[in-house]
Amino acid sequence: MYPTLKPIVRWVGSALAVTALTSSVALAQNTGKLKVGFMLPYTGTFAALGIAIENGFRQHVTELGGKVAGREVEYFKVDDESEPSKATDNVNKLIKRDQVDVIIGTVHSGVAMAMAKAAKESGTLLIVPNAGADAVTGAMCAPNIFRSSFSNWQPGYAMGEVMAKKGIKKVVTITWKYAAGDESVKAFKESFEKGGGTVVKELSLPFPNVEFQGLLTEIAATKPDAVFTFFAGGGAVKFVKDYAAAGLKANIPLYGSGFLTDGIIDAEGPAAEGILTTLHYADSLNTKRDNAFRLTYAKTFRMQPDVYAVQGYDAAQMLSIGLNATKGDATKAVDISAALRKATIDSPRGPFTISASHNPVQDFYLRQASDKEKENKVVGMASAKLADPGRGCKM
Numbered sequence: 001m002y003p004t005l006k007p008i009v010r011w012v013g014s015a016l017a018v019t020a021l022t023s024s025v026a027l028a029q030n031t032g033k034l035k036v037g038f039m040l041p042y043t044g045t046f047a048a049l050g051i052a053i054e055n056g057f058r059q060h061v062t063e064l065g066g067k068v069a070g071r072e073v074e075y076f077k078v079d080d081e082s083e084p085s086k087a088t089d090n091v092n093k094l095i096k097r098d099q100v101d102v103i104i105g106t107v108h109s110g111v112a113m114a115m116a117k118a119a120k121e122s123g124t125l126l127i128v129p130n131a132g133a134d135a136v137t138g139a140m141c142a143p144n145i146f147r148s149s150f151s152n153w154q155p156g157y158a159m160g161e162v163m164a165k166k167g168i169k170k171v172v173t174i175t176w177k178y179a180a181g182d183e184s185v186k187a188f189k190e191s192f193e194k195g196g197g198t199v200v201k202e203l204s205l206p207f208p209n210v211e212f213q214g215l216l217t218e219i220a221a222t223k224p225d226a227v228f229t230f231f232a233g234g235g236a237v238k239f240v241k242d243y244a245a246a247g248l249k250a251n252i253p254l255y256g257s258g259f260l261t262d263g264i265i266d267a268e269g270p271a272a273e274g275i276l277t278t279l280h281y282a283d284s285l286n287t288k289r290d291n292a293f294r295l296t297y298a299k300t301f302r303m304q305p306d307v308y309a310v311q312g313y314d315a316a317q318m319l320s321i322g323l324n325a326t327k328g329d330a331t332k333a334v335d336i337s338a339a340l341r342k343a344t345i346d347s348p349r350g351p352f353t354i355s356a357s358h359n360p361v362q363d364f365y366l367r368q369a370s371d372k373e374k375e376n377k378v379v380g381m382a383s384a385k386l387a388d389p390g391r392g393c394k395m
Contacts, residue, residue: 034071034328036319037094039105039115042079045208045233046107049308050079052263053129055301056312057104059293060320062300068316069323076100080111082208087114095122101330102127104315107308109133109152109179116140125322125330129315130308133179137359139392144333146322146340146358148315150280151388152180155257156187158278158364158383159228163255164195168225171199174215174239175230176207184230184257192228200224210238216246227252232259237267244271261369261376263306273371278382280360281307281349282367283375293348307349314347318354321345357390 038057040050054077061073076098078090087110094100095118102125106112112131119126120142128136128145132152136145163171171192175181181204189199201222203215219227227248231239236259243249249271254260258279261272283304293313297305318340325339326332340354352362364383367376 032071033074034068034102034323034330035074035076035098035100037076037078037098037100037103037105039078039080039091039094039103039111041082041107042077044082045235046082047233048263049107049130049233052306052308053104053107053312053315055297056305056309056314057129057316058312059297059300059309060313060316063296064316064320068320069326069328071323071328080106080108082106082108082111084108084110084114087111088118091115091118095119095124101125102319104129104312106131109183112136113140113179116142116145119145123331123333125319125333125336127315127318129311131180132183134183134388135392137355137357137388137393138390141357141390141393141395142333143337143395146318146337146354147360148318149311149360150362151359152183153187153388154280154362154386155259155278155364156184156230157191158386159255159257160188160191160193160197161195162276162278162366162382163226163228164192164197169197170224171197171226171228172201172203172219172222172224173199173228174203174219176209176235177204178207180232181207181230185228188228208235210235212239212242213246216242216248219252220246220248224252227254229254229256229260231256233264236260237264240268240275241271258307258367258376261367263308265369265371265374265376268369268371270371272369275369276379277367277369277376278364279307279367279376280352280362280364281310282365282378284377285348285350285365287348287350289346290348305348310348314345314349317345317347355387355390356395357388357393359388359390361385361387 107130109131112133116136126145128147130149173185256277258277322336326335344351352360365378366380366382368379
């Protein structure tokens with residue numbers, strides 16, 4: 001006798017039901033609200049930077065009609081306090097408690113390292129809109145981790161090339177003793193010494209210490225041809241003012257990564273006048289794309305945008321490109337990666353692409369600070385289409 005078909009029919013029916021249920025759950029996940037978690041500094045030295053990043057991100061989402069890949073966006077926020085010791089607990093609030101689809105953060109490189117580790121382990125999509133820790137797109141790289149900003153290597157390396165070409169021979173470096181400072185100085189030293197210069201002294205102090213006087217006295221005694229520095233936020237304001245007040249500015253030119261003056265010229269005042277920096281954005285690009293971005297930002301937030309706002313804006317652009325390729329599914333990291341690797345991001349900073357390690361390949365401008373016009377004016381190209389080497393990245 002032939003076996004009855006009823007058990008087979010029941011099995012097929014059950015399988016189809018499970019498949020339908022799985023498909024409906026997946027569809028609900030991809031068409032429901034997109035949970036975006038901001039892990040940024042909202043207090044302390046870098047508070048203004050965190051706010052600018054969030055503003056920029058929200059601006060692009062608004063331009064998209066409030067949806068990314070057809071999904072309405074719901075926001076969750078955690079103040080990371082720029083405190084690495086709290087980073088793991090803070091990022092897990094977004095991953096485990098809020099179950100966000102994507103994390104946008106952060107500014108502090110030490111905090112970003114903990115975030116990258118958690119994102120890599122959980123598979124949560126992470127877009128870094130500032131922190132330049134080299135390892136994030138180096139040894140810590142992963143299909144679900146991207147950067148819309150820069151690596152610490154990039155602006156430091158670009159300035160090393162500039163200063164070597166100027167014929168500067170002896171330089172003192174000064175920065176905070178943490179990942180961003182250490183890596184920026186290391187990259188500067190790499191290109192500066194390749195160009196024939198010598199770093200005669202490397203000075204540092206713990207983050208976020210701003211008691212610079214003893215180190216400024218040491219610079220005066222060393223008498224270098226110039227000083228290269230990495231500081232940002234409120235610390236940069238105090239350093240620039242203290243450097244000028246110590247009488248060093250007139251005799252020992254100060255150069256830096258662009259964060260030394262970006263977004264804080266108003267606060268630095270005349271002390272910032274004439275300082276040369278390298279960065280992937282400037283206030284005076286005067287392109288149609290950038291002018292439109294700046295006008296909308298100024299009207300919306302009643303302030304002028306800076307590089308941090310641009311990086312937040314481009315994080316949203318990258319998220320949109322990636323999720324459009326997966327029909328809104330934030331879990332398909334490989335497909336998101338493939339889409340972004342093929343894309344050219346139409347940024348206010350100028351078009352850029354994404355490297356194999358997921359770091360922007362972009363132009364770095366030589367900028368000069370103008371206190372009178374409250375701008376970082378472009379005075380030349382420091383390094384065109386500069387790609388971070390992505391050392392240690394294996395994907």
